[in-house]
Amino acid sequence: MLIFFLLFLAASAAAAATGIVFKPGNWYEGLTRPGFTPPNWLFPIAWTYLYISVAYATARVAGQDGAQLALALFAVQIALNTLWTPLFFGAHRLGLAMIVLALLWVAVAAMGVAFIGLDLIAGLLVLPYIIWLSLAAALNWRIWRDNPAA
Template sequence: MTLTYFLLFLAASAAAAATGIIFKPGEWYVGLKKPGFTPPNWVFPVAWTYLYVSVAYAAARVAGVEGSQIALALFAVQIALNTLWTPVFFGAHRLGMGMTVLVCLWAAVVAMMLAFFRFDLIAGLLVIPYLAWLSLASALNFRVWRDNRS
């Protein structure tokens, strides 16, 4: 792993995170009915910061390893889908479409994790918290979508 790879993957993650600055939850989101298992607001930036850094580190561990092109392409797919979710959900207020993006993102992260495991045990393990968080996010998105269909 090199620092250059890590910084490049971290930059891609920062671009994804920047959508949260542009498309904030706002009053629209505050007014939605949310399930009781919704984490407090402060948890989201803390969790995402950890996840973006750890997944960037995981990708950097895999980068440069012979034959890792598909694994790195899957990183690109998942970060693109990750970037898309915020403007779809918070920007366009398309809860169902947000759910669709999350299902695709979840599948891409599973594929990326499995590919990372082929090259580096630690890289694969670093993706597990991301998958767990996306599972929670998917449950939240689904319940918000289901409970606010008006």
């Protein structure tokens, strides 16, 4: 299981690296953001926890019979996750980022259901990710709505 965990963590690290390349910066600070926006320091902490826990959850299901769909959904969600940051913070394409985030939410929800069918603990480990993505979607939507010129 350790090798699986390290491989899934490496995929997650690639997604996380987009946050290093495409930083929020002055553009983001100048946007109108809703009052429920978490403080900036919370984002790297939350994402670190989520990437580690989802990599662990995926490693739990990886060696099981019938895990193909669950692993394919992991691949889809990590690809969409990797795409969101450059779209939002790099290209400032808030609407397109919202579409990617909606697809990401669906992929993660489906992944969670697939995980629960294989390993209850793995499925439960996906719940914080869904909650965080729900908050991220609300933020993305409000920022897009409240900053039409962005």
